[in-house]
Amino acid sequence: MCSTLILLFLYNNLLDPLITTRLQSDLTRILRTSRDYGELQHVWKMWRHASGRRVRDHYKLFVRLANKAAKLNGFDNMGDMWLYPYESDTFREDMEELWGQLRPLYQQLHAYVRRKLREQYGEQYVSKRGPIPAHLLGNMWSQSWNEVYSIAIPYQGKSHVDVTPQMVQQNYTPRKMFELSDEFFGSLNLTKMPPEFWTESIIEKPKERDIICHASAWDFCNGKDFRVKQCTVVTMKDLITVHHEMGHIEYYLQYKHQPEVFRTGSNPGFHEAVGDVLALSVATPKHLAKVGLLDEVHDDDEADINFLMNMALDKITFLPFGYLMDNWRWDVFSGKTPEKDWNCAWWNLRYNIQGIKPPVQRSEFDFDPGAKYHIPANVPYIRYFVSYVVQFQFHKALCMKAGQYDPQDPSKPLHKCDIYQSTEAGNALGDLLKLGSSVKWPEAMAALTGGRRMDASVIREYFKPLETWLMNDNQKHGEFVGWETDEVLCTSDGPREAATGEPSSATTLVPAGPLYLLLFLLMGLLLSHRS
Template sequence: MIPRIIICHLALVCFLIYCDKILAKDANIEEEEYEARNFLILLNRQSERDANRLAIAQWAYASNLTDENLQAQLAIASEVAKNEKEAWQRVTQFNWQRFSDYNLRRQFQKYSVLGTSALPEEKFKQLNKIISDMETIYSKAKICPKDSKDGKECNLSLEPDLTQILAVSRDAEELKHTWLKWRDAIGPKCRGLYKDYVELSNEAARLNDFTDNSQYWLHDYEDPNFKTAVFNLWEQLKPLYLQIHAYVRTKLREKYGDIVSEKGPIPAHLLGNMWAQTWNNVAEFMLPYPDVRDHNLTAILIEKNYTATEIFKTSEAFFKSINLTAMPETFWNNSILEKPANRELICHASAWDFYDGKDFRIKQCTEVTDEQFITAHHEMGHIEYFLQYKDQPFQFREGANDGFHEAIGDLIALSVNSNKHLKKIGLLPNEKDDPKGVLNNLFKLGLSKITFLPFGYLMDLWRWDIFSGKTTSEDYNCKWWELREKYQGVEPPVDRSEEDFDPAGKYHIVADVPYLRYFISFVLQYQFHRSLCEKAGQYEPNNVEKQLHECDIYENTVAGNLLKQMLEMGSSKPWPDALEVLTGQRTMDATGILDFFKPLSKWLEEENKKNNAFIGWERSKKVCTRTRQELLENSPSSSTSTVSEGPSTTEST
């Protein structure tokens, strides 16, 4: 038996040895953290310089589509990729997962994901060239007008020509022609490129230890169950969508006759938008109260001599009124707010951060319309986000998640769309609102917001299945239309084949831009709006005098300061933390949309019951085949199986 004193002595010795090891280990970690901080200072400076150089080159090409600018952009992108790869190799040598400093650990975690720069140099160049080539095909595409007999007339571009035709024409044949020729001009040229793009994107994702590119796209949401969370949001919103879909189909059938079936999907070319993603352009012949005088905001803007610059100045004034930041002088000097006449450019509206804390720009081929008026607020929302987090470390200069970034301008636009706001800034006469006119306005907004939801969801469902290999290149187009029918209840104007590649007719597909952010933003903007309106004292759930759709936070600094607090965080914390700052909630919640559109939802349900409208849709009779020859050889399917039954049921999955 060992004496107790010896046992105690041995225990003390072991304890002291253990403590020495722990202290030595902690000292090593502290020393590594000190070294990491110094390294990070240099890395952030290098990242800022590289991001600035690349943004300048990308802007030069996007605003002037020449081969010289393309080559310059690709060369700089390749140089930046080399620097990123070298930095990444150094980052992986640190034991950053054990750092005690949260901000330090989070920055290293973000630097530890390299992205497409992980590709070998030649493949990196190839991937960037493919994306640029698809963007160029899209941006330079021109088509002929219907009944054109002279090739000289074949100069109609998407902005503003084709967009305008889809918005205002009520000639079904002209709409079909425009819809088809736009896709013919892009899809077949991009199909092979897209297959190569998928392969290289997946290779880059695997080099970053993701299974495929869909997992890479989703990783920034920092939630392994994020797909399920988004699906649940869609399930919350689907009943409202089905109601507005049924009502619109009824009205389109009254307008166009049998080319719109009573129970089938809606022909996509009749919905006033090239992609049938928003339907507000067809509101004029389906308003709840058509005899109530409607204020035409486009006509008012033109009558008041608004220019593109004046539209953006009006947007800036809103942000300033809630204690956010005025645009720097560089914004007005360097932005492109109207389409230049002397060169080809990417007209798709975009906001740019040049990562020097001073240079922020918008590129938009602005037309003086109500839609572009709202788009200006959306893009300036991005700029405001840039301005608020510009002093954060480099890796935190982004939205809490990408849906946050898209939501900010749209959040402001919810106030801008209100009659209350338009009266304040002199765009509407200062008279009492007619409740019927208010419902008309809510309906028009619903045709922009509610109808977008399934499109915003399915765009990446389609790409996730492609990246994962579930959908092969032999089924790109048919899978696209399967999802368009399943979630949106729309169909193409004619049968399609795999020789077509209709997804390429949408910019975000060819430009490698994830789209789930827009669906998320449509949920968040209403969640944000409800919270800010409550803080501003303008919304109470059971108060008919303070309804959510009539709230305007213009000039309310209480709401503005709360918004500013969230924007300043950038991505320094996980997005639920940022959401909690603004709303007190840590999960996304679709009830904000449902609360906003509650009066419209009630009206739609009553109207659809009165009209005995079919809720949901039967399967489309349009077919999609492997080749166009098969379309000629086989008659269209006559299947009448349904995805919904009866006037009161919902679409099944």
């Protein structure tokens, strides 16, 4: 009932951006906490009726306009224009190679989670060999599976690190969380936050007005004014986010001396990677104990597997989604995927790469890519896939400089590394950040890691104990690794919902008004934590 009222409210109030952002918490809560198959299916389906279907006709016009703009800038299409900052003629092939390195680990994790969901919902909903229904993974786009950790936890009763209760007990405030992050950077011999950061940032939700609360970092380009906007809540999750956003600010501070044209990351993925590489240290039990948020560290194999599972449900599950988003758009912009096949091409990618399926059959009357903020807002997405790969390369290099990781020493595994208080690691990171985009990214990569290529094998190295455990567990339970189905997931025929009286045509849902208004209205809709 609650989800029905929320979605009816959405239909009636779509023209108010702030109302739609307030809906984010309600829809997110339902998908995160409900275990009612029908309710989750309803929320998933109706959100796409209310958002994606409204966008399709506008998006056709947008693609034509975007490609026209790209041609005026000397590119064949907008996809090619997006690839330009990566300075590689083989970039798409490089990304495919990286995904090929990662696929075996993802498939093992997929098989394990599918079994756990089958035990939760029953084989009538989750088959033994098929793709996973997209609405059961705790997230509107199945891009992160953290919220099913309670179902997928390998060892019940073993420690699961969440220091939120300790933070509350110790009277943490948003200000104290940012001060703790600032101290982390200071411990690395990096630049601490300037006075303007503390006076001008928004780190708590204002009481007197509504704002879009999605966390973001800002460089006001005058060399001294750098700010964060975040409606911080005293939780461990937000503590990690604080360090991520402060990573962006640190990057700004380090390259502020560069000419303005070079004040950005070496490639679009580097900025996201810097914040996340620090978070890899902050999330470790070792670090949380050092800063007084954890009384004891449970150092045993079962606790390790639980920790790595929790990390994998965030990091590993995002990778195929991060990879396929722009794969779909590159082919749309180039014309390889014609307009009549847009939605079914989307589901082909989601099935083939992610191993998921829609909870109800989709059609070309739908436009499910449009239900994801970054599509109508025209935000390139491969940067996030890139950032996930290079952050682990950065992490490994910094951990070795800090003496926290030794591939030959089992007592120093990569997933337990914490670079806190290592000036050697901090100086090496600072040298990378100072470059901005003044050198090509392979040179910047080599300066820190010694290699000039992106290499996803480091992710496999980090998760090696979990991958071994997953292989053994899947074999023990006779679980099929991979997915197959004879279902028709998407069709060019009319949608099945038409007979029920629900809206059946995109044209009946598209409001009047120019394209820029629609894009503005969709800003902020159900943002993911990945920005």
